Amino acid sequence: MTSMHGGRIAIVGAAETDEIGVLPNTSMLQLHAEAGLNALRDAGLTPADVDGVATAGPLALDVAHHLGINPRWADGTMVGGCSFLLHVRHAAAAVAAGAADVVLITHGESGRSRVGAPRWGGANATPAGQFEAPYGAITPYATFTVPALRFLHERGMDREDLARVVVAQREWASKNPRALRRDIVTVDEVLQAPEIAYPFTRDMCCVVTDGGGALVLTSAERAADLPGGSRAVYLLGSGEATESAMVSQMEDPGSFQAFRRSSAEAFRTAGLGHGDVDHLMIYDAFAHLPLYGLEDLGFVGRGESGAFIADGHTIPGGSLPVNTNGGGLAYTHTGMYGMFAILESVRQLRGEAAAQVPDVEVSFVQGVGIFFAASGSLVLSNRGF
Amino acid sequence: MPRPTPETAPYWEAAKAGELRIQKCGACGRHYFYPRPFCRYCASPDVAWVTVSGRARLVSYVINRRPMPGFESVSPVIALVELDEGPRLMTNVVGVEPAPENLPLDLRLRVTFEERGGTVLPVFQPEEESA
Incomplete structure (x- = not known):
């Protein structure tokens, strides 16, 4: 087991959806998928290489299944807009502990056009x-x-x-x-x-707006062997x-x-x-x-x-x-x-x-x-x- | 409109009766909000409902110019107030033209009650000078 910090874990894929802004013809789930595939391409990897998935909004299993991934690690931590920062942190811990090798973190939201998006509004019995x-x-x-x-x-x-x-x-x-x-x-x-x-x-x-983005994380060791290894970004x-x-x-x-x-x-x-x-x-x-x-x-x-x-x-x-x-x-x-x-x-x-x-x-x-x-x-x- | 739970129902029932009732801890002596059957500060179950003074000060606010459907006819002043007993709560400031010059921070307020859609909500108005 290695450290989750100190540069032992790397972001090797990072991408947004092709377009961001007003996208009335793309559903929330497809924004996740497009961003996820773009990030994997950026890393020189495919869905078959991924064994960990994290997201907020839809369930992690929804995104994983949509992309044809069978994860052995999933994180659905939902703390609103900063969820993905926590996913990076959790994914780093998982990779460091050996619970996952390659983690895909996706975001996609039809925030403006509301295509395939959940209904807005909270429950009236919560605090x-x-x-x-x-x-x-x-x-x-x-x-x-x-x-x-x-x-x-x-x-x-x-x-x-x-x-x-x-x-x-x-x-x-x-x-x-x-x-x-x-x-x-x-x-x-x-x-x-x-x-x-x-x-x-x-x-x-x-x-x-509407749009999505995704990240791929793995160990710094594995990052060095990837085509985009020289562009790796490390978690300190x-x-x-x-x-x-x-x-x-x-x-x-x-x-x-x-x-x-x-x-x-x-x-x-x-x-x-x-x-x-x-x-x-x-x-x-x-x-x-x-x-x-x-x-x-x-x-x-x-x-x-x-x-x-x-x-x-x-x-x-x-x-x-x-x-x-x-x-x-x-x-x-x-x-x-x-x-x-x-x-x-x-x-x-x-x-x-x-x-x-x-x-x-x-x-x-x-x-x-x-x-x-x-x-x-x-x-x-x-x-x- | 709010849907009370068993733990919060006394708050809403008191509001219907024109009283602001919150909970106070018998162990550490502090008032707390929102309602729950144990102290928010020390976790003691020795807590009691008490009627508070209804006096508060204006901590912060916005004047909402884009109200959600159903809120067009109520005060647009969405305010954070601090009760003299300590707890802070979200409310509306009523009984005053909603303009920044009428709403200096730390303005003294007093609770009042408004019926909205079958529920009675505690809201706050500026305290009268001579009161």
């Missing part, structure tokens, strides 16, 4: 169904966003700080032909966009944490406890510090999340996130490029965006990104799920260490 939904706290834009004013208020920040997150990420999106929103915008334009849920305007909310460290499925029951509305815990474990297991990170992805369904993320992960001090972005640190040429595909706010957001955050990190580490950052060796991916309920963190590198 959230009884104590949040009756007040209209149902849609992400009217629920995930509720704590944001508190975060800003505690720090003497305001809506302009939310707008600057959007402005910075559009700099990246403008360089990415696959991004849905590619226009450069100003703070005033973002603030003057139609209001969705005060303090959030349309541009501070993610795009809503990881962490996961959960808090409350109800936004109202967060321990502290001005800071996300699960971000703090999972990122600390990722840094600890990687044996690296913040100064070692060249590139950062922070799951951004809404514009407040990169602000929480920068502070809760410890890249900046409390109350410094707004100024850090305003000073240009996160844009092209900045000291810490963040959300370089344009993020969920501009690139794509199928519903469970975390797979796309991982895939952009892999592209940057392979030197294949649309808006490539020079000399990326260590990338940190931070995911969030089911509003402020779950967190997953990955430290990835193109060096095995």
Whole structure:
């Protein structure tokens, strides 16, 4: 048994569906299949090589059977948008323990067109169904966003700080032909966009799209023998944490406890510090999340996130490029965006990104799920260490 | 609308009677929310339903401009409030024009009750100056 961290496990296949955006002729399950087959092709493997499958949305066995895979290991961990970060972590543990040799992790969601997608809406007897939904706290834009004013208020920040997150990420999106929103915008334009849920305007909310993505993981040893071995991306460290499925029951509305815990474990297991990170992805369904993320992960001090972005640190040429595909706010957001955050990190580490950052060796991916309920963190590198 | 479980039914029955009742732990002395038959902090089963003051402060909120079907005629202020007894809960702020200038954070609030679709929901309104 080897370690799950320290570069002993590698991502050897990584791909999205051929198209992302508006795909009214593709079902959810087919988005999984297309992404999965693309990722296997990228790795130089076929479904016959896969013995482990992980996904969230459909059951892992649905995806496995659809692709003709008979897995000896399956993981259906479902923690919303960051599920796929946890799947990477769990798959690494499985490969390290010998419970699987080649794991396929798939995401596919007909988030916009709702083709072959489950019906939307929660059960009304769950805690959230009884104590949040009756007040209209149902849609992400009217629920995930509720704590944001508190975060800003505690720090003497305001809506302009939310707008600057959007402005910075559009700099990246403008360089990415696959991004849905590619226009450069100003703070005033973002603030003057139609209001969705005060303090959030349309541009501070993610795009809503269809699409999929997938990853193939195996041991670093086996990766070296694959055709794409030189493009392998290694898992150095990881962490996961959960808090409350109800936004109202967060321990502290001005800071996300699960971000703090999972990122600390990722840094600890990687044996690296913040100064070692060249590139950062922070799951951004809404514009407040990169602000929480920068502070809760410890890249900046409390109350410094707004100024850090305003000073240009996160844009092209900045000291810490963040959300370089344009993020969920501009690139794509199928519903469970975390797979796309991982895939952009892999592209940057392979030197294949649309808006490539020079000399990326260590990338940190931070995911969030089911509003402020779950967190997953990955430290990835193109060096095995 | 909410469908109570055996563990939460007393909360909803109290709301129908115009009372905000939550649980308090006999072992550690803390109030907690949402309802469950053991303490959320120390897991003690020695818990009791108590009527609380109904006083709270506004912790955070959004003003929802895109309500779901069925929510068009209720307050768009989806708010996180903290009861004076400690627990926080999601609610609507009512009795005030839904505009940011009327909703400063930490605004003092008092519980009131609204009947919606056969259920009575605890909601909150700004506390009157002289009350």
